[in-house]
Amino acid sequence: MEEANVLDVKDGTVSVASAFSGHQQAVLDRDHKFLSRAVEEAYKGVECGDGGPFGAVVVCNDEVVVSCHNMVLKHMDPTAHAEVTAIRETRFQ
Numbered sequence: 001m002e003e004a005n006v007l008d009v010k011d012g013t014v015s016v017a018s019a020f021s022g023h024q025q026a027v028l029d030r031d032h033k034f035l036s037r038a039v040e041e042a043y044k045g046v047e048c049g050d051g052g053p054f055g056a057v058v059v060c061n062d063e064v065v066v067s068c069h070n071m072v073l074k075h076m077d078p079t080a081h082a083e084v085t086a087i088r089e090t091r092f093q
Contacts, residue, residue, distance in 0.1 A: 003082060004056050020042050020062045030062065034057050034064065037064055037067055038040050038054075038056050038057045038067070038082075039054040039055060040055065040067075040082040041055025041056065041057070041067050041068060041069040041082065041093035042069055042082070043055075043069070044052050045069030045070045045071070045082070049073060049074075050070060050071050050072075050073055050074040051069065051070030051071050051073045051080065051082075052072065053070070053076060054069065054070040054081060054082040054083075055067070055068070055069045055070075055082050056068055056069075056081075056082035056083040056085070057075060057084040057086065058086050058089075058090050059086065065093050066086045066089045066090050066093060067086070068085040068086040068089055069081055069082050069085070070082045070085070071085050
């Protein structure tokens with residue numbers, strides 16, 4: 001089993017996990033929970049028409065700090081990808 005990359009930062013620990021279609025490596029249950037949350041966000045974004053089927057979460061100290069989906073169509077902003085939107089939203093936390 002391969003663990004997510006873990007980064008120690010000034011205010012805590014940040015886990016970074018990614019999933020690629022066809023990727024055969026296992027993900028820890030802890031990371032699966034976070035990836036599932038990102039997938040839920042992707043569905044939300046499609047259901048409300050905000051953008052493509054992409055979701056992202058920012059995790060700090062094993063807790064979801066921010067959960068976002070693609071907002072390209074809603075904001076008419078080609079940079080409003082899920083991961084960029086999530087990073088932008090962290091400034092309000």
